[in-house]
Amino acid sequence: MEKSRKKNLKEARTLQVWNVIYDVTEVVISLIAGITANSSALIGWALDSTIEVISAATLGWRLHGELKGMDEEKVKRRKKITLYVIAASFTLVCLFISYDSITKLINQETSNWSTLGLIILLVSLVVNPILIYYKRKYGNKLDSPALLADAKDTFICLYQTVVVLAGLLLVNWLGWWWADPVAALLIVPYAAKEGWEAYNKAKDINYNAE
Template sequence: MNKKRKQNLKEARSLQIWNVIYDIIEVVVSLIAGFTANSSALIGWGLDSTIEVISAGTLGWRLHGEIKGLDERLVAKRKMTTMYVIAISFALICLFISYDSITKLMSQETASWSTTGIVILIVSLWVNPILIYYKRMYGHKLDSPALLADAKDTFICLYQTVVVLIGLLLVKWLGWWWADPVAALLIVPYAAKEGWAAFIKARKIKDNEDIE
């Protein structure tokens, strides 16, 4: 491995570490704010961010493995396990968000205003574009489909942030009580799609590597 690639790998790994640290803060703050305000959208967004933590952490681990020259078959086996965990996590998130949102739509529950929730959403609107930029940059430098895919996931997270923020503001400014659970439900199709994709990837890894 040449010196330049190794340096890029280390910098990309550091990026993923910072990504994990921020996502953990995002998860904790959004879930506390979501449960306090009874906001399906904030809770769903926070739960979805837990997948970002798993994804970023796994990618950082994979980059570390390349730096250390870890056995490729062992990397593949761990990647397969992680994909299964992500798939199951997404399935559970879809079930929870769907049940919570539909229940609130039927009972016409209104989410309370959450200044903390709004703040973390606005911060994410600034942080995510920065993460996307650097993930794409290192993805191209390292010719890494995984980093480029992770940048795409972060972009989708940015979209979700906008949707949830709009939902909360509509509840506050226009009194549209249904905007919060509807914003949460908009997360479900993405979560279902990504969960299925993770399951398919796990199966392909198993088939290609003949992992028992």
């Protein structure tokens, strides 16, 4: 393995470790805030962060395998599994957000203000662009579709952060009870698109299973 690629692999793996640590923190805080405030958008955002944990951890596993000198066929297998995990995770989140948001729209359930939710959303606005930059950087350097797909996942989380923050403020400032579930639903088309792309990329990877 050439020296520069090995260096990039190590740095990409370290990035994924920090990604997992931050996202676990984000999931715990946003879930507490979302459940306490009865916010579909915050809960949906927490679930998207859960996908990032799964995606980053699986991708770290795949990078670790290549770093340890795993043969090309096994690396391809891990790439394929990683992309399938990302695609499946997106699908589950789309289903949950759709169900939860539509139910709250029908029942006209409103969310409450959450200072804790506001804080973690603002922190995410700072952290996620940094993660996106480095995931794209190493994804291009390593020619890794899985790492680039993971960067898109983080971009969706960033987009969702802006939407959820807007919904939270609209509910509080203008009393628009429907802004919270609608904010959550706006994430679904993007998540579905990225999930579908990850699935198609996984199908295109061929390897010898023997």
